[in-house]
Amino acid sequence: MPGIAVIDDPDNDQYVATVDGERAGFIDYSLAGKRMIHRHTEVFGAHEGEGVGGALARFALDDARARGLEVVPICPFVAGWIMRHTEYSDLVIEAMRGQFENANRSSDA
Numbered sequence: 001m002p003g004i005a006v007i008d009d010p011d012n013d014q015y016v017a018t019v020d021g022e023r024a025g026f027i028d029y030s031l032a033g034k035r036m037i038h039r040h041t042e043v044f045g046a047h048e049g050e051g052v053g054g055a056l057a058r059f060a061l062d063d064a065r066a067r068g069l070e071v072v073p074i075c076p077f078v079a080g081w082i083m084r085h086t087e088y089s090d091l092v093i094e095a096m097r098g099q100f101e102n103a104n105r106s107s108d109a
Contacts, residue, residue, distance in 0.1 A: 004052055006059035015060045017043075017052045025052045027060050027078065035093065036060075036069045041077040057081040061088045072096065 004024070006017045015027045025043035029036055038060060043052045057078050064071050071091040073079040082088045082100055089100040 004050070004055045006055050008063060015056055015063070017047075017056050017059075019047050019050060019052065022047075024050070025056055027056050027075065029060065031069075032072075034069055035072055036064045036067075037072040038075045038078040041075050053077055054081065058085075061091055064091055 003020050004017055005019075006015055008014075009016050009026075013029055013031075015029065016023065017025045023044070024047035025041070027038055028040040029038050031037075041053055041056060043056075058081075060078070061071065061082070065088075069091075070093045071078075071082075071088075072093055073082055073096070079100075082092060086100075089097060092100055
């Protein structure tokens with residue numbers, strides 16, 4: 001298992017992941033009041049399949065929770081990750097939350 005580290009880089013509106021010190025991926029985000037909009041996630045080819053995307057999503061969502069922010073997951077990766085990790089669906093803005101609740105119910109069937 002590689003040594004994945006994730007940090008917030010607020011100057012660039014990104015969460016940045018490194019693997020053993022090498023930049024491995026990022027999530028672009030925007031802040032709008034008490035909302036964090038996850039716009040795009042990218043994991044660099046050499047690090048695909050190493051858990052970098054999941055580490056980024058978990059860190060970003062844990063950070064949003066710690067800061068008392070709602071999440072707008074327009075990034076398909078982050079949205080899909082939340083659907084698979086229902087403990088984070090309460091962070092999604094109310095207007096979108098039904099999509100995640102419905103996906104969770106259908107996957108339980």
